[in-house]
Amino acid sequence: MHIFSKEETKKNIFHCHSRGGGNLYKRLLTKLGIFACLVLFFIGTMPVYALTQQEAQNQINQINQQIANINKSLNDNQNQQYTLKGEIATINAHIQEIQLQVNATQYQVDILNNQITETNNQITRSETDLATQKNILSEYLKTMYIEGQTSTIELIARSKNFSDFVDRSEYLGTMQQNVQETANKIVTLRKELEQKKKSLEVNKAKAEQVKASQVAQQAAIISQQNYKNGLLANTGAAEASLSKQKNDLYARKAQLSASFGETISGGSSGYPYGNPPATNIIDTPDAYGYLIGECTSYAAWWRAFHSRPIPRNLGNANTWGTRAKSQGYSVDNIPTKGSVMVFPYIGGYGHVAIVEVVYGDGTVGISEYNWTPYRYGERGIIGVHVNPYNYGAVFIH
Numbered sequence: 001m002h003i004f005s006k007e008e009t010k011k012n013i014f015h016c017h018s019r020g021g022g023n024l025y026k027r028l029l030t031k032l033g034i035f036a037c038l039v040l041f042f043i044g045t046m047p048v049y050a051l052t053q054q055e056a057q058n059q060i061n062q063i064n065q066q067i068a069n070i071n072k073s074l075n076d077n078q079n080q081q082y083t084l085k086g087e088i089a090t091i092n093a094h095i096q097e098i099q100l101q102v103n104a105t106q107y108q109v110d111i112l113n114n115q116i117t118e119t120n121n122q123i124t125r126s127e128t129d130l131a132t133q134k135n136i137l138s139e140y141l142k143t144m145y146i147e148g149q150t151s152t153i154e155l156i157a158r159s160k161n162f163s164d165f166v167d168r169s170e171y172l173g174t175m176q177q178n179v180q181e182t183a184n185k186i187v188t189l190r191k192e193l194e195q196k197k198k199s200l201e202v203n204k205a206k207a208e209q210v211k212a213s214q215v216a217q218q219a220a221i222i223s224q225q226n227y228k229n230g231l232l233a234n235t236g237a238a239e240a241s242l243s244k245q246k247n248d249l250y251a252r253k254a255q256l257s258a259s260f261g262e263t264i265s266g267g268s269s270g271y272p273y274g275n276p277p278a279t280n281i282i283d284t285p286d287a288y289g290y291l292i293g294e295c296t297s298y299a300a301w302w303r304a305f306h307s308r309p310i311p312r313n314l315g316n317a318n319t320w321g322t323r324a325k326s327q328g329y330s331v332d333n334i335p336t337k338g339s340v341m342v343f344p345y346i347g348g349y350g351h352v353a354i355v356e357v358v359y360g361d362g363t364v365g366i367s368e369y370n371w372t373p374y375r376y377g378e379r380g381i382i383g384v385h386v387n388p389y390n391y392g393a394v395f396i397h
Helices: 006-019 027-043 053-148 152-158 162-258 295-305 317-326
Strands: 340-343 351-358 364-372 375-379 394-396
Touching (some): 053 162, 295 351, 295 364, 317 394
Antiparallel strands (some): 351 364
16 A cells, blocks of 8 residues: 655646546547646646645635535526526417417408409409490490381381380380399499498408507517527526536635545555556557546446446546436435445546445545556545545436
Protein backbone atom coordinates (compact mmCIF):
# COMPACT_ATOMS: atom_id res chain seq x y z
CA MET A 1 0.00 0.00 0.00
CA HIS A 2 1.29 3.45 -0.88
CA ILE A 3 0.06 6.69 0.67
CA PHE A 4 0.36 9.49 -1.88
CA SER A 5 1.75 12.84 -0.90
CA LYS A 6 -0.16 16.03 -1.53
CA GLU A 7 1.87 16.73 -4.68
CA GLU A 8 1.34 13.18 -5.96
CA THR A 9 -2.37 13.49 -5.27
CA LYS A 10 -2.42 16.74 -7.21
CA LYS A 11 -0.97 15.04 -10.28
CA ASN A 12 -3.33 12.11 -9.97
CA ILE A 13 -6.41 14.31 -9.78
CA PHE A 14 -5.43 16.13 -12.96
CA HIS A 15 -5.01 12.85 -14.75
CA CYS A 16 -8.36 11.57 -13.61
CA HIS A 17 -9.99 14.79 -14.69
CA SER A 18 -8.86 14.31 -18.25
CA ARG A 19 -9.26 10.56 -18.58
CA GLY A 20 -12.09 9.65 -16.28
CA GLY A 21 -14.59 9.13 -19.09
CA GLY A 22 -12.89 6.18 -20.76
CA ASN A 23 -14.73 6.37 -24.09
CA LEU A 24 -13.23 5.55 -27.50
CA TYR A 25 -11.51 8.93 -28.16
CA LYS A 26 -7.94 8.69 -29.43
CA ARG A 27 -5.11 8.86 -26.89
CA LEU A 28 -3.49 11.75 -28.73
CA LEU A 29 -6.60 13.87 -28.24
CA THR A 30 -6.65 12.79 -24.63
CA LYS A 31 -3.08 14.01 -24.08
CA LEU A 32 -4.04 17.32 -25.64
CA GLY A 33 -7.08 17.37 -23.33
CA ILE A 34 -4.79 16.82 -20.34
CA PHE A 35 -2.64 19.76 -21.42
CA ALA A 36 -5.69 21.97 -21.90
CA CYS A 37 -7.00 20.95 -18.49
CA LEU A 38 -3.68 21.90 -16.86
CA VAL A 39 -3.57 25.27 -18.62
CA LEU A 40 -7.15 26.12 -17.71
CA PHE A 41 -6.59 25.08 -14.12
CA PHE A 42 -3.57 27.30 -13.57
CA ILE A 43 -5.25 30.22 -15.35
CA GLY A 44 -8.30 29.87 -13.07
CA THR A 45 -8.89 30.73 -9.46
CA MET A 46 -6.35 30.44 -6.64
CA PRO A 47 -4.94 26.88 -6.63
CA VAL A 48 -6.64 24.79 -3.99
CA TYR A 49 -3.30 23.31 -2.94
CA ALA A 50 -2.20 26.68 -1.56
CA LEU A 51 -5.01 26.42 1.00
CA THR A 52 -5.09 24.71 4.35
CA GLN A 53 -7.66 22.03 4.88
CA GLN A 54 -9.74 24.38 7.05
CA GLU A 55 -9.60 27.09 4.41
CA ALA A 56 -10.69 24.59 1.79
CA GLN A 57 -13.58 23.48 4.01
CA ASN A 58 -14.58 27.10 4.55
CA GLN A 59 -14.66 27.61 0.80
CA ILE A 60 -16.71 24.44 0.41
CA ASN A 61 -19.20 25.78 2.96
CA GLN A 62 -19.42 29.06 1.04
CA ILE A 63 -19.89 27.18 -2.21
CA ASN A 64 -22.66 25.10 -0.62
CA GLN A 65 -24.48 28.32 0.29
CA GLN A 66 -24.02 29.66 -3.24
CA ILE A 67 -25.35 26.42 -4.67
CA ALA A 68 -28.35 26.64 -2.31
CA ASN A 69 -29.03 30.20 -3.55
CA ILE A 70 -28.73 29.09 -7.18
CA ASN A 71 -31.07 26.16 -6.51
CA LYS A 72 -33.63 28.63 -5.15
CA SER A 73 -33.22 30.82 -8.23
CA LEU A 74 -33.54 27.77 -10.45
CA ASN A 75 -36.70 26.73 -8.62
CA ASP A 76 -38.16 30.23 -9.05
CA ASN A 77 -37.11 30.17 -12.70
CA GLN A 78 -38.75 26.80 -13.28
CA ASN A 79 -41.95 27.99 -11.60
CA GLN A 80 -41.92 31.03 -13.88
CA GLN A 81 -41.38 28.79 -16.90
CA TYR A 82 -44.23 26.55 -15.76
CA THR A 83 -46.52 29.58 -15.44
CA LEU A 84 -45.45 30.95 -18.84
CA LYS A 85 -45.96 27.59 -20.52
CA GLY A 86 -49.45 27.43 -19.04
CA GLU A 87 -50.23 30.94 -20.26
CA ILE A 88 -48.84 30.14 -23.72
CA ALA A 89 -50.93 26.97 -23.86
CA THR A 90 -54.03 29.03 -23.02
CA ILE A 91 -53.10 31.60 -25.67
CA ASN A 92 -52.57 28.84 -28.24
CA ALA A 93 -56.00 27.43 -27.46
CA HIS A 94 -57.51 30.92 -27.84
CA ILE A 95 -55.73 31.42 -31.16
CA GLN A 96 -57.06 28.09 -32.41
CA GLU A 97 -60.56 29.01 -31.23
CA ILE A 98 -60.44 32.34 -33.08
CA GLN A 99 -59.03 30.60 -36.15
CA LEU A 100 -62.07 28.32 -36.13
CA GLN A 101 -64.27 31.41 -35.92
CA VAL A 102 -62.37 33.01 -38.81
CA ASN A 103 -62.80 29.83 -40.83
CA ALA A 104 -66.54 29.73 -40.06
CA THR A 105 -66.94 33.40 -41.02
CA GLN A 106 -65.00 32.87 -44.22
CA TYR A 107 -67.28 29.93 -44.98
CA GLN A 108 -70.27 32.26 -44.61
CA VAL A 109 -68.60 34.79 -46.91
CA ASP A 110 -67.97 32.07 -49.49
CA ILE A 111 -71.63 30.97 -49.33
CA LEU A 112 -72.78 34.57 -49.73
CA ASN A 113 -70.41 35.03 -52.68
CA ASN A 114 -71.87 31.92 -54.31
CA GLN A 115 -75.41 33.17 -53.67
CA ILE A 116 -74.56 36.60 -55.09
CA THR A 117 -73.04 34.94 -58.16
CA GLU A 118 -76.14 32.76 -58.62
CA THR A 119 -78.40 35.79 -58.15
CA ASN A 120 -76.44 37.70 -60.78
CA ASN A 121 -76.85 34.73 -63.12
CA GLN A 122 -80.59 34.68 -62.44
CA ILE A 123 -80.79 38.42 -63.12
CA THR A 124 -78.91 37.88 -66.39
CA ARG A 125 -81.31 35.08 -67.35
CA SER A 126 -84.33 37.23 -66.47
CA GLU A 127 -82.97 40.04 -68.62
CA THR A 128 -82.58 37.56 -71.48
CA ASP A 129 -86.13 36.29 -70.95
CA LEU A 130 -87.45 39.83 -70.79
CA ALA A 131 -85.69 40.66 -74.07
CA THR A 132 -87.26 37.56 -75.62
CA GLN A 133 -90.73 38.62 -74.42
CA LYS A 134 -90.09 42.09 -75.79
CA ASN A 135 -89.38 40.54 -79.19
CA ILE A 136 -92.52 38.47 -78.95
CA LEU A 137 -94.49 41.54 -77.90
CA SER A 138 -93.02 43.46 -80.82
CA GLU A 139 -94.19 40.77 -83.23
CA TYR A 140 -97.55 40.78 -81.56
CA LEU A 141 -97.83 44.52 -81.93
CA LYS A 142 -97.03 44.20 -85.63
CA THR A 143 -99.70 41.61 -85.99
CA MET A 144 -102.18 43.71 -84.02
CA TYR A 145 -101.33 46.68 -86.18
CA ILE A 146 -101.92 44.71 -89.34
CA GLU A 147 -105.07 43.17 -88.01
CA GLY A 148 -106.18 46.56 -86.76
CA GLN A 149 -106.03 47.96 -90.30
CA THR A 150 -108.38 45.23 -91.49
CA SER A 151 -112.13 45.65 -91.06
CA THR A 152 -114.15 43.00 -89.40
CA ILE A 153 -115.86 42.13 -92.70
CA GLU A 154 -112.44 41.75 -94.39
CA LEU A 155 -111.16 39.61 -91.51
CA ILE A 156 -114.23 37.37 -91.77
CA ALA A 157 -113.80 37.16 -95.50
CA ARG A 158 -110.18 36.09 -95.10
CA SER A 159 -111.13 33.43 -92.60
CA LYS A 160 -112.06 30.01 -93.86
CA ASN A 161 -115.16 29.98 -91.77
CA PHE A 162 -116.64 31.66 -88.76
CA SER A 163 -114.86 29.26 -86.45
CA ASP A 164 -111.54 30.25 -87.95
CA PHE A 165 -112.42 33.88 -87.38
CA VAL A 166 -113.24 33.23 -83.78
CA ASP A 167 -110.00 31.24 -83.31
CA ARG A 168 -107.89 34.03 -84.80
CA SER A 169 -109.53 36.57 -82.55
CA GLU A 170 -109.10 34.41 -79.46
CA TYR A 171 -105.47 33.65 -80.35
CA LEU A 172 -104.62 37.32 -80.63
CA GLY A 173 -106.29 38.02 -77.33
CA THR A 174 -104.62 35.10 -75.59
CA MET A 175 -101.26 35.98 -77.04
CA GLN A 176 -101.56 39.52 -75.78
CA GLN A 177 -102.54 38.33 -72.35
CA ASN A 178 -99.71 35.74 -72.11
CA VAL A 179 -97.07 38.18 -73.25
CA GLN A 180 -98.24 40.74 -70.76
CA GLU A 181 -98.35 38.23 -67.89
CA THR A 182 -94.91 36.86 -68.73
CA ALA A 183 -93.45 40.34 -68.94
CA ASN A 184 -95.00 41.26 -65.61
CA LYS A 185 -93.58 38.11 -63.97
CA ILE A 186 -90.11 38.83 -65.35
CA VAL A 187 -90.21 42.41 -64.13
CA THR A 188 -91.39 41.25 -60.69
CA LEU A 189 -88.72 38.51 -60.54
CA ARG A 190 -86.03 40.94 -61.53
CA LYS A 191 -87.05 43.34 -58.77
CA GLU A 192 -87.00 40.48 -56.28
CA LEU A 193 -83.57 39.36 -57.48
CA GLU A 194 -82.19 42.88 -57.26
CA GLN A 195 -83.49 43.17 -53.70
CA LYS A 196 -82.07 39.75 -52.84
CA LYS A 197 -78.69 40.76 -54.27
CA LYS A 198 -78.62 43.94 -52.18
CA SER A 199 -79.50 41.94 -49.05
CA LEU A 200 -76.77 39.38 -49.80
CA GLU A 201 -74.19 42.12 -50.35
CA VAL A 202 -75.14 43.73 -47.03
CA ASN A 203 -74.78 40.38 -45.26
CA LYS A 204 -71.46 39.77 -47.00
CA ALA A 205 -70.14 43.18 -45.93
CA LYS A 206 -71.17 42.44 -42.34
CA ALA A 207 -69.49 39.01 -42.45
CA GLU A 208 -66.28 40.53 -43.85
CA GLN A 209 -66.32 43.12 -41.05
CA VAL A 210 -66.69 40.30 -38.50
CA LYS A 211 -63.84 38.42 -40.15
CA ALA A 212 -61.60 41.51 -40.15
CA SER A 213 -62.32 41.99 -36.44
CA GLN A 214 -61.52 38.34 -35.75
CA VAL A 215 -58.27 38.51 -37.72
CA ALA A 216 -57.25 41.67 -35.84
CA GLN A 217 -58.05 39.98 -32.53
CA GLN A 218 -56.05 36.96 -33.57
CA ALA A 219 -53.08 39.14 -34.56
CA ALA A 220 -53.17 40.84 -31.15
CA ILE A 221 -53.19 37.49 -29.38
CA ILE A 222 -50.35 36.19 -31.56
CA SER A 223 -48.37 39.30 -30.59
CA GLN A 224 -49.05 38.45 -26.95
CA GLN A 225 -47.97 34.86 -27.66
CA ASN A 226 -44.69 36.09 -29.18
CA TYR A 227 -44.10 38.23 -26.11
CA LYS A 228 -44.67 35.27 -23.80
CA ASN A 229 -42.42 33.09 -25.94
CA GLY A 230 -39.73 35.74 -25.63
CA LEU A 231 -40.09 35.70 -21.86
CA LEU A 232 -39.91 31.91 -21.89
CA ALA A 233 -36.75 32.02 -24.01
CA ASN A 234 -35.23 34.50 -21.56
CA THR A 235 -36.05 32.26 -18.60
CA GLY A 236 -34.55 29.33 -20.49
CA ALA A 237 -31.36 31.30 -21.10
CA ALA A 238 -31.30 32.34 -17.44
CA GLU A 239 -31.76 28.70 -16.42
CA ALA A 240 -28.86 27.65 -18.64
CA SER A 241 -26.67 30.37 -17.13
CA LEU A 242 -27.64 29.40 -13.58
CA SER A 243 -27.06 25.72 -14.35
CA LYS A 244 -23.59 26.52 -15.69
CA GLN A 245 -22.78 28.53 -12.56
CA LYS A 246 -24.01 25.62 -10.47
CA ASN A 247 -21.90 23.13 -12.42
CA ASP A 248 -18.84 25.37 -12.07
CA LEU A 249 -19.41 25.58 -8.32
CA TYR A 250 -19.78 21.80 -8.07
CA ALA A 251 -16.57 21.37 -10.06
CA ARG A 252 -14.75 23.79 -7.76
CA LYS A 253 -16.13 22.02 -4.69
CA ALA A 254 -15.09 18.64 -6.07
CA GLN A 255 -11.63 20.03 -6.72
CA LEU A 256 -11.38 21.34 -3.16
CA SER A 257 -12.67 18.07 -1.74
CA ALA A 258 -10.22 15.98 -3.71
CA SER A 259 -7.25 18.02 -2.55
CA PHE A 260 -7.44 17.20 1.16
CA GLY A 261 -7.87 14.30 3.47
CA GLU A 262 -8.96 11.39 1.30
CA THR A 263 -6.26 8.79 1.74
CA ILE A 264 -5.55 6.92 -1.48
CA SER A 265 -4.42 3.34 -0.99
CA GLY A 266 -3.50 0.71 -3.53
CA GLY A 267 -4.25 -2.98 -3.39
CA SER A 268 -5.49 -5.87 -5.49
CA SER A 269 -8.88 -5.80 -7.14
CA GLY A 270 -9.02 -8.82 -9.43
CA TYR A 271 -9.55 -6.48 -12.37
CA PRO A 272 -8.41 -8.71 -15.26
CA TYR A 273 -6.70 -6.07 -17.36
CA GLY A 274 -3.85 -5.49 -14.90
CA ASN A 275 -2.04 -2.20 -14.47
CA PRO A 276 -0.99 -1.14 -17.97
CA PRO A 277 1.91 1.34 -18.20
CA ALA A 278 0.61 4.90 -18.32
CA THR A 279 2.97 5.71 -21.20
CA ASN A 280 1.89 2.82 -23.39
CA ILE A 281 -1.90 2.45 -23.11
CA ILE A 282 -3.52 0.67 -26.04
CA ASP A 283 -6.93 1.87 -27.18
CA THR A 284 -8.45 -1.54 -26.61
CA PRO A 285 -12.08 -2.07 -25.56
CA ASP A 286 -12.69 -4.54 -22.77
CA ALA A 287 -15.39 -7.21 -22.79
CA TYR A 288 -17.93 -4.61 -21.62
CA GLY A 289 -17.40 -2.00 -24.33
CA TYR A 290 -15.15 0.39 -22.40
CA LEU A 291 -11.42 1.08 -22.77
CA ILE A 292 -9.12 -0.95 -20.55
CA GLY A 293 -7.44 0.91 -17.73
CA GLU A 294 -10.26 3.44 -17.44
CA CYS A 295 -12.59 4.04 -14.50
CA THR A 296 -15.58 3.03 -16.64
CA SER A 297 -13.95 -0.29 -17.56
CA TYR A 298 -13.30 -1.13 -13.92
CA ALA A 299 -16.85 -0.21 -12.84
CA ALA A 300 -18.38 -2.25 -15.67
CA TRP A 301 -16.16 -5.25 -14.82
CA TRP A 302 -16.94 -5.02 -11.07
CA ARG A 303 -20.68 -4.93 -11.66
CA ALA A 304 -20.57 -7.82 -14.12
CA PHE A 305 -18.35 -9.84 -11.78
CA HIS A 306 -20.93 -9.37 -8.98
CA SER A 307 -23.86 -10.22 -11.29
CA ARG A 308 -25.07 -6.63 -11.41
CA PRO A 309 -24.08 -5.65 -14.97
CA ILE A 310 -24.08 -2.13 -16.36
CA PRO A 311 -25.12 -1.44 -20.00
CA ARG A 312 -22.39 -1.19 -22.63
CA ASN A 313 -23.35 2.18 -24.07
CA LEU A 314 -23.30 4.64 -21.19
CA GLY A 315 -20.55 6.78 -22.75
CA ASN A 316 -18.30 9.04 -20.71
CA ALA A 317 -18.45 8.74 -16.94
CA ASN A 318 -20.27 12.06 -16.49
CA THR A 319 -23.19 10.76 -18.60
CA TRP A 320 -23.62 7.46 -16.76
CA GLY A 321 -26.26 8.69 -14.32
CA THR A 322 -28.55 10.19 -16.95
CA ARG A 323 -28.18 7.34 -19.42
CA ALA A 324 -28.56 4.59 -16.82
CA LYS A 325 -31.75 6.23 -15.57
CA SER A 326 -33.12 6.41 -19.12
CA GLN A 327 -32.55 2.65 -19.38
CA GLY A 328 -34.56 1.88 -16.28
CA TYR A 329 -31.86 1.84 -13.58
CA SER A 330 -32.52 3.40 -10.20
CA VAL A 331 -30.40 6.55 -9.91
CA ASP A 332 -30.40 8.86 -6.86
CA ASN A 333 -28.08 10.54 -4.37
CA ILE A 334 -28.27 7.80 -1.71
CA PRO A 335 -25.19 5.52 -1.64
CA THR A 336 -25.54 1.77 -1.22
CA LYS A 337 -22.92 -0.95 -1.18
CA GLY A 338 -22.10 -2.01 -4.73
CA SER A 339 -23.68 1.00 -6.36
CA VAL A 340 -21.76 2.98 -8.97
CA MET A 341 -20.74 6.41 -7.67
CA VAL A 342 -20.79 8.92 -10.52
CA PHE A 343 -18.62 12.06 -10.22
CA PRO A 344 -20.16 14.31 -12.93
CA TYR A 345 -17.96 17.32 -12.22
CA ILE A 346 -14.47 15.77 -12.28
CA GLY A 347 -12.75 17.11 -15.39
CA GLY A 348 -14.32 17.01 -18.81
CA TYR A 349 -15.28 13.33 -18.78
CA GLY A 350 -16.27 12.75 -15.15
CA HIS A 351 -15.32 9.75 -13.06
CA VAL A 352 -16.99 6.59 -11.72
CA ALA A 353 -16.17 4.33 -8.78
CA ILE A 354 -17.72 1.46 -6.83
CA VAL A 355 -19.12 2.00 -3.32
CA GLU A 356 -17.49 -0.57 -1.07
CA VAL A 357 -18.81 0.68 2.27
CA VAL A 358 -21.40 3.21 3.45
CA TYR A 359 -20.83 4.92 6.81
CA GLY A 360 -23.49 6.15 9.19
CA ASP A 361 -22.97 9.81 8.31
CA GLY A 362 -23.54 9.20 4.59
CA THR A 363 -19.88 9.23 3.64
CA VAL A 364 -18.46 6.27 1.72
CA GLY A 365 -15.40 4.20 0.99
CA ILE A 366 -14.86 3.43 -2.67
CA SER A 367 -12.74 1.37 -5.04
CA GLU A 368 -11.84 2.75 -8.45
CA TYR A 369 -9.51 2.76 -11.39
CA ASN A 370 -7.59 5.64 -12.96
CA TRP A 371 -7.84 8.11 -10.07
CA THR A 372 -4.18 7.25 -9.77
CA PRO A 373 -3.14 7.15 -13.47
CA TYR A 374 -4.14 3.73 -14.84
CA ARG A 375 -3.96 2.11 -11.43
CA TYR A 376 -6.41 0.54 -9.02
CA GLY A 377 -6.98 2.44 -5.78
CA GLU A 378 -9.24 2.85 -2.79
CA ARG A 379 -10.38 6.00 -0.99
CA GLY A 380 -12.24 6.43 2.26
CA ILE A 381 -11.82 2.81 3.33
CA ILE A 382 -9.02 3.90 5.63
CA GLY A 383 -8.50 7.44 6.85
CA VAL A 384 -10.85 10.27 5.89
CA HIS A 385 -14.02 9.12 4.17
CA VAL A 386 -15.30 10.32 0.80
CA ASN A 387 -18.17 12.82 1.08
CA PRO A 388 -20.48 12.33 -1.95
CA TYR A 389 -22.23 15.64 -1.33
CA ASN A 390 -19.02 17.57 -1.86
CA TYR A 391 -18.63 15.98 -5.28
CA GLY A 392 -22.25 16.40 -6.34
CA ALA A 393 -22.25 12.63 -6.85
CA VAL A 394 -25.16 10.39 -7.85
CA PHE A 395 -25.46 6.62 -7.48
CA ILE A 396 -26.54 3.95 -9.96
CA HIS A 397 -28.08 1.00 -8.10
